[in-house]
Structure formats: structure tokens, C-alpha cells
Amino acid sequence: MQQIRPVSTSTLLPDSQSFRISEVRISDKPLHLQAIQDRANNVWRRLDSVSNSNFCRGGACPALLNPAANIQAGQAPPLLFLLFFFIILAGCTKTQPPPKTQTTSIRHIYLITIDTLRPDALSIYGGKTTTPFFDEFAKQSVVFDHAFTCAPITLPAHTSLLTGLYPQRHGVRNNGTFRAPDSLNLISEIAKENGFATAAIIGGFPLTAQFGLNQGFDLYDDHFSQAPSPAGTFSYSERNAEQVRLAAQTWIQQQKHPFFIWMHFFDPHHPYLEHGMQNVAPYQQEVLYVDQQLKLFFDFLKQNKLDQDALVVITADHGEAFGEHGEVSHSLFVYNTTLRIPLLIHGPGLAPGRRTQIVRIIDLAPTILDFMQWKPKSGFDGVTLSNVLKQTNWKPVDAYAESFAPAIDFGWSPLRSIQDAKGKYIEATHREFYDLNHDPEEKENRIKTAAFREYEQKLHRLGQTPSVTPTHTLTPEDRDRLESFGYFSSAPTKFTKDAPDPKDKVAIAREIAELSMSPSTLPEKAHAYAKIVQQDPSNPLLLLRYAEILLKMKQYKEAEQTFQHVLDLEYPSAAAYNGLATVYFSRNDLNRAQQMLKQAEGLHLADGETYYNLGEFALAAGNPDGASTYYEHSMQFGFLPAFYKAAQLKELGGGIQDGIQILQKAEQTAPSDAQVNNEIGLLYFRHAKWDDAVAEFKKALAKNPQDASAYYNMGLAFYRAGRNPEAKQSLEEFLRLAPAEWKQQRFAAHETLSHL
Known part of the structure; x- marks a missing residue:
């Protein structure tokens, strides 16, 4: 009988591949690279041998394109293996000491x-x-x-x-x-x-x-x-x-x-x-x-x-x-x-x-x-x-306040302020002072006449911040979510005294805010950003945002020119190097793609995405040790796809427990994410630990009751454990929840049900 294989939303993406450089950059349709795919599969075949199942991996498995291809009379269909991408990131928790006794009457x-x-x-x-x-x-x-x-x-x-x-x-x-x-x-x-x-x-x-x-x-x-x-x-x-x-x-x-x-x-x-x-x-x-x-x-x-x-x-x-x-x-x-x-x-x-x-x-x-x-x-x-x-x-x-968003998001001056009941001082390229007793709406800047020095000194005593460095890497999906609320994410920022004042750029900021606050298609966004960039053509952050949109639209030539313009401006950003790597990848120019990533690493600009993609290259070259090192660097940025790849390699080298330990770290990083438990369940599935696998799939469903892939995987685990009534119930629930475009998986579920 053909082995039953689990499924995930990752493999449901069009033309999905199990290995692709910068695949997490393009959320609508992953990029292809058969040359790297073939080399990567040599490594993954070793991992497949850990369990009794010959799991499908992307384009290397004919059943991915034709689920019925290997079905023989009386056999269950080949199903798809869960890949490890497109996850929401989350923060870590800490181990707590024993509880103490409360000391007031307040209970709530x-x-x-x-x-x-x-x-x-x-x-x-x-x-x-x-x-x-x-x-x-x-x-x-x-x-x-x-x-x-x-x-x-x-x-x-x-x-x-x-x-x-x-x-x-x-x-x-x-x-x-x-x-x-x-x-x-x-x-x-x-x-x-x-x-x-x-x-x-x-x-x-x-x-x-x-x-x-x-x-x-x-x-x-x-x-x-x-x-x-x-x-x-x-x-x-x-x-x-x-x-x-x-x-x-x-x-x-x-x-x-x-x-x-x-x-x-x-x-x-x-x-x-x-x-x-x-x-x-x-x-x-x-x-x-x-x-x-x-x-x-x-x-x-x-x-x-x-x-x-x-x-x-x-x-x-x-x-x-x-x-x-x-x-x-x-x-x-x-x-x-x-x-x-x-x-x-x-x-x-x-x-x-x-x-x-x-x-x-x-x-x-x-x-x-x-x-x-x-x-x-x-x-x-x-x-x-x-x-x-x-x-x-x-x-x-005194009340201190700051907004570094103008600097981090747009390359303009950061703003810092301090106020008391009488006055307010704002430090920027063009400084401001307001007499709050007579001007509570802050309309008349009295910086030239007011005695603001006391406020300036108070502000400086709070310390200066010459630069900031982001500590977290978002997936493209999360970047889109952030932007839908009017927020943006950018690179390490070093502040300069001559940076443009946000007050002088308010018209551009308003255009961007209104664009992010209204539903729009990618072509509409590209058109709008093209006009915005014309107003501030040397702003690397606006150029980066425009280049990312062009990349999503697969306008690779225009994206390459825009990313290169960012590098020509000497802006220290991993995003430009990652973007160029994706452009070269789309052309099958693997050497240049890898060079871009290595340059970012050499300049100490690499982020979680950079390290993850370098790990993919190392893996494709048959160097799992080097890949593990890169994945570990990526994990430090909270980049969850790296946790899953690292867990697979640990599993390959040391068995189930080493893989579980990595995935438990992922669960600590993403305690509310159902996909993490799906991944742990799949590891148990590969080692025929059906009860443990079911327990993890149930945890995933407790976090997200609409997770069709978890119902699918749980149904397969029940089936392999000989618990046919529960397998039937889970697969039927999958069919109720799964979208119509999951044609291969729906077909496979129907075929499995026909054997129960």
C-alpha cells in the first residue's frame, strides 16, 4: 500500500517547491529553481530514510502534480508532505519562580x-x-x-x-x-x-x-x-x-x-x-x-x-x-x-x-x-x-516623548520632546517650543523668543540615541499586515543632524498614510509610489518600498534598477541585498544571487531572511553543517522557517529528540501559532508515533479551529493508527473547511475515505 503523507497550506501554493531561495519574499507564488531543487533533494532523501515513509518533496514527487498517478486498486492515495513556511512570528516566555503570597486585598x-x-x-x-x-x-x-x-x-x-x-x-x-x-x-x-x-x-x-x-x-x-x-x-x-x-x-x-x-x-x-x-x-x-x-x-x-x-x-x-x-x-x-x-x-x-x-x-x-x-x-x-x-x-x-518612525520609516529626522505644565520643546532638524499656557494646540512656534534652554538640557540629560538597529525580521506576509495599519519596517538607521524635518515632508507622509489606509491593488500601489518617489528621488526607504512592490509584481528589471539605486545611495539595508538576490534567482543566476546575500553578511547587514537563504544555498550544495549554522543565525532574529529547517537537520543527524527540542524552541517563540504544533505533529508522524502526532494536531486545532491542514494531518495519523472512525471524522471536517482550489488534497481525502 502507498504510504499516507500529511499536507499543509504551504504545499497548496501554486507550483510550490520544497527549496527555493527567498521563497518567503513572494507571498503570492513562490519562485522556482530546479537546479537547486535537485541538489537539495539529495540531502532530503537522507532525511526521508529516517521514517518508513517516502515523503513527497515539491516538484521531485510526481504525485504532487498528479495525486492519482500512483494509486493502485485497493490502495490509499499518496498525500502531500508538510513544508515549513509562511508562519506568524511570536515572542518568547520566561521560566517563572514559585508563586508568592499576595500582600493586599485586591484579587483582580x-x-x-x-x-x-x-x-x-x-x-x-x-x-x-x-x-x-x-x-x-x-x-x-x-x-x-x-x-x-x-x-x-x-x-x-x-x-x-x-x-x-x-x-x-x-x-x-x-x-x-x-x-x-x-x-x-x-x-x-x-x-x-x-x-x-x-x-x-x-x-x-x-x-x-x-x-x-x-x-x-x-x-x-x-x-x-x-x-x-x-x-x-x-x-x-x-x-x-x-x-x-x-x-x-x-x-x-x-x-x-x-x-x-x-x-x-x-x-x-x-x-x-x-x-x-x-x-x-x-x-x-x-x-x-x-x-x-x-x-x-x-x-x-x-x-x-x-x-x-x-x-x-x-x-x-x-x-x-x-x-x-x-x-x-x-x-x-x-x-x-x-x-x-x-x-x-x-x-x-x-x-x-x-x-x-x-x-x-x-x-x-x-x-x-x-x-x-x-x-x-x-x-x-x-x-x-x-x-x-x-x-x-x-x-x-516632566513628560518625555519620541517618535523615531520618521527616521526609521522614511529617513527623516527623529523627533524627541519634553514638556511640563508650562511649555514644550521638540528636538528636530527645525526645533520647536510652545507656550502651553497660551497655546495648548501648539500652533505658534516660539523657538526664537522663548527661554527653551532649560527644556533642551532636560532632554539631553535623558541621553542621546545616535542610531537604532532593528532586532526582529518580519516575513513578507507580516510586513503587509503591518503596512495595512499604516506602519512600515526598515533597516538599521543612523541619525544625522541634516536629515529632512518631517514637517517639511508632511505632504509625502500624508500621501503614504492615505495609500496605506485605503484598499489598493499592487498596480495601484506601484503607480502611487512612482509618483511619491519622484518627489523625493534620493530617499532610500521610499525606493525600497517601491522596489518591494515591483518585486511582488514580478517586474524584475524595474525592481533590480530600484534596489541598485538604494545600494548606490549607500543605505545600510539587508532588504536591498535580499531583493536583488531574489531578482537574480528569478533569472536562474545563482552565483549573483548568492553573492548578494554574502555581501550583506560581509557588511554585517544580514537579517533573518538573509541567513535563512544562505542556509538554503549551503543545503543545496550538500553542506548541512553550514546550513545549520546559517539557520541558527536566522533563528536569532525570530525567523520561524529557519526553526523548521534546523529541526529537520537535527532530526536527520540525531533522531527524533533533537528535532523536537528545536521545535519546542519554535513553540516558545510562537506560543499562539497553530502551525508550530502542526510541525511537531509531523515530526512524530514521520516516526510513526501516532498518538503523539494526534495530540499535537489537536493542540493546533485548539489554537485555530479552522486549520484545515491540521484536520487533514490528524485524519492521516488516525488512519495509520487504525482508528478509522476518528480518521473519517477528521477527513470529513477537512473537506468541509478546505477551499475548492485545494483540488489535489481534496481528491486524496476522498480517496482515503473510500477505503475506510
Whole structure:
């Protein structure tokens, strides 16, 4: 009988190959290279001999193109082997010491962050549209009128909230290509050490576990749809407030001990969805929708008496601009339009009221620890708000903020600011100073007349940042998801004093923001970026973005010219070298493709994608040891495809346990990703450990109940174990979920079912 082989979404891509340089760069249709394929298969044939099955690998297996080719009477069909690509990356967790005993009467901590929420979208802050939940909750809480974030960017701001540190201390300066280091001490870790169960329910892609904020959480629930929209963008990489609320309530109902839960609502962030509210702007509809869901959540808490002995903190990571100072969205400037945030705190012994003092997002972690009488593991940049909450002696503080997005995303000047109750200084190529007492909307720059030197000195005492280096490599799919929210990812950035000021480039920034905030096809994007590049032809970051679009469109000649232009500008980016390698690969020019990757490595610019592709070349050359070294370098950037290849090579050299250890590291890196468990299940499958394989496929389905490939693989494992009724049920569920274009796999499933 023919051996049954598992399947994955990877092999369902058109014309897929098991080995291809830069395959993760092109999300719509992988590139081909039969010469390397043939050499790589020589290595993989050795791996195939580990198990009893002769697994298919890409174009080398005739059954891939013709599933019925080897079917004989009474035999089950040959099925496809799971490849290891297109995975969402996630962050690592740390081993925790034994829990300690809590020291206060508080048993429940609710930290609620609402992404992109302007204070004036709430009626308690003067908003024109009534927000009933906030109106009622404010009557029971301390409401802060002048709370400020330290970065108008989702990941840096939340990292500061959870650590009490400024970005220059925790190192996260932008979304996407930065990751919170494992060395940080998050309030979730301290809560867990003090006997609290911990959970995070995440609403949007920029905070998924791959970016490192999952540290200390028993549950980091960041599962939501990641399917591309018809236009080719990833506008569904979020879940709505109701889904966040229900997931939180489900977890809370399972808890029997004190707990800390962080709920992240992403709804007010672009893209704005409408909720059938007449004469209400889409952004405001999203705010009202969150308001409704919060009322339902707190009704649930009250019904279950979970609002008692509770500390509640409700805030935002940053605001949103609708044309103020010419800005659309956020992250371009550091005006208070996007820095000012709502903040409400409710807890035992706190008298409701308003507070007018300046407070900061970095003050929340030390405040929670102080309220709980927990000792910090290290120092904070923030301070506890206990005195201002209790209206005792309060020493005024300065509020620092930064946005490195203009520099990292566009090559312009970074922005840093510091403010107190009287004035605000912004450091940029063109410096700014505002008298906040007379000009709270920051319209009149008084840098030539005001005594700003005191503020400048305070800012400089916080330290300088001459350059930043990203610590995380995104897959192309994740880059698309990030861009769909108006964020971009780029290369190491060295700041220069003569860099263009974002104020002088606001028109270009607005065009880019509007382009990223509207559904568009690749040709439409290419046309728009061609016009944008004409306005700033020496901007390497804009050129890189344009070249990536051309590459996706397979306009290789134009892409090559644009990538080369970036290198001619001496911009230090792995992306340009990776892009040129893909162009040369498309022409079967393997030597030049490898040379591009080696150049990036030699210049110390290589990222996870560069090292991964060098590993593929080494493997194709029959050098598995060299490939392993490159995969290990790639793994340091959190590039999951490298984990899977490294696991295969470990399995080849040392058997099942070595492979499992690598995949367990992948699971730590991507704790919410169903595909990781699929990979572990397949390793067990190759070694005929059917029960272990089934257990992993079930874990995958627990994380993603719509994972058709996991049902398929589980059905095969049941079949091989002789558990035919369960095999039948799993394969039938696969047929229900699998899309019509999975013709080969659907055919194979039907054929297998006919033998049950």
C-alpha cells in the first residue's frame, strides 16, 4: 500500500517547491529553481530514510502534480508532505519562580488599553458624542486630564506601559522590526511571581507575541484572522471588541485564584469599521462600539461579583490625528494630538475625582506595583501615582516623548520632546517650543523668543540615541499586515543632524498614510509610489518600498534598477541585498544571487531572511553543517522557517529528540501559532508515533479551529493508527473547511475515505 503523507497550506501554493531561495519574499507564488531543487533533494532523501515513509518533496514527487498517478486498486492515495513556511512570528516566555503570597486585598487587576483613543472622543473629556460607559465609570474613578504617552506608536507605548521604562531604556523604538527583550521585567511577570494568574487578550497584529510582550503571561491570546483581503492587504489582522470581551470572559470564568488580565482593544485604530450608527464618523463609531462592549464586560463582572476587590486601569497607547498639523493617523509627529491619552483608575480606597497634574504612561507600572505592595525587580523611569491619587504631596514631573518612525520609516529626522505644565520643546532638524499656557494646540512656534534652554538640557540629560538597529525580521506576509495599519519596517538607521524635518515632508507622509489606509491593488500601489518617489528621488526607504512592490509584481528589471539605486545611495539595508538576490534567482543566476546575500553578511547587514537563504544555498550544495549554522543565525532574529529547517537537520543527524527540542524552541517563540504544533505533529508522524502526532494536531486545532491542514494531518495519523472512525471524522471536517482550489488534497481525502 502507498504510504499516507500529511499536507499543509504551504504545499497548496501554486507550483510550490520544497527549496527555493527567498521563497518567503513572494507571498503570492513562490519562485522556482530546479537546479537547486535537485541538489537539495539529495540531502532530503537522507532525511526521508529516517521514517518508513517516502515523503513527497515539491516538484521531485510526481504525485504532487498528479495525486492519482500512483494509486493502485485497493490502495490509499499518496498525500502531500508538510513544508515549513509562511508562519506568524511570536515572542518568547520566561521560566517563572514559585508563586508568592499576595500582600493586599485586591484579587483582580484589569488593565484595559484602547488603541488609538483620543481623549476628546469621550464625552468625559469634552467629546461631542456621548460615551455612556465612560460617563458612568468616571463617576467611580480617578480621571486624569493630562496623561501622556511616550511614543505615538503601538508597540513602544505598550512596552513602556508594561515596564515603566522610556523607549531608550527598553529598546523598542518602532513597530514590526523591534522586539521587547527577554531581559525586561514586565508587570505580568511580577504579578505571576506573586501568585496571580495572568492573561492577555490582544486585539491587533502589532502586539502579537512575536514582538515580546507575552513575557509572564499564562495565556497570551493573540489569535485572529490573518487572511489577506481581496485587494492584497491584510486588513483583517485584528479582532473586534466583542471577540476580545468574550475571550476575556471565558478565561476569567475559569479562574479560581487572583488574576491579572490585560485586554487590548484595537477597534479605533485604522482601518475604521462602521457599526450602523447614523451621522457618526467611522472612527467615532469604533469608539462607541468599544464603549458598548466595555459596558457588557463590566456588567459581566458585576453579575459574577468580580468587580469587587479589583484594581482597574483604563487608558490608551496614543491618540489619532485627523489633519492637525497636516498629520493623518499617528507616529509622524509628537504633538499632543497624538501624545495625550485618556486615563481612569478605579480601586479600593480611591475617592473619585479629576486630577489635572501631568502624568505619564510610564507611571502606570510602578503605580500598580505600589498599589499591590509588590517589590519591583529593577528601577523604573516612571513613578508611582499614589500621592496624586490620594491628593497628597506630589512632585511635578516632566513628560518625555519620541517618535523615531520618521527616521526609521522614511529617513527623516527623529523627533524627541519634553514638556511640563508650562511649555514644550521638540528636538528636530527645525526645533520647536510652545507656550502651553497660551497655546495648548501648539500652533505658534516660539523657538526664537522663548527661554527653551532649560527644556533642551532636560532632554539631553535623558541621553542621546545616535542610531537604532532593528532586532526582529518580519516575513513578507507580516510586513503587509503591518503596512495595512499604516506602519512600515526598515533597516538599521543612523541619525544625522541634516536629515529632512518631517514637517517639511508632511505632504509625502500624508500621501503614504492615505495609500496605506485605503484598499489598493499592487498596480495601484506601484503607480502611487512612482509618483511619491519622484518627489523625493534620493530617499532610500521610499525606493525600497517601491522596489518591494515591483518585486511582488514580478517586474524584475524595474525592481533590480530600484534596489541598485538604494545600494548606490549607500543605505545600510539587508532588504536591498535580499531583493536583488531574489531578482537574480528569478533569472536562474545563482552565483549573483548568492553573492548578494554574502555581501550583506560581509557588511554585517544580514537579517533573518538573509541567513535563512544562505542556509538554503549551503543545503543545496550538500553542506548541512553550514546550513545549520546559517539557520541558527536566522533563528536569532525570530525567523520561524529557519526553526523548521534546523529541526529537520537535527532530526536527520540525531533522531527524533533533537528535532523536537528545536521545535519546542519554535513553540516558545510562537506560543499562539497553530502551525508550530502542526510541525511537531509531523515530526512524530514521520516516526510513526501516532498518538503523539494526534495530540499535537489537536493542540493546533485548539489554537485555530479552522486549520484545515491540521484536520487533514490528524485524519492521516488516525488512519495509520487504525482508528478509522476518528480518521473519517477528521477527513470529513477537512473537506468541509478546505477551499475548492485545494483540488489535489481534496481528491486524496476522498480517496482515503473510500477505503475506510
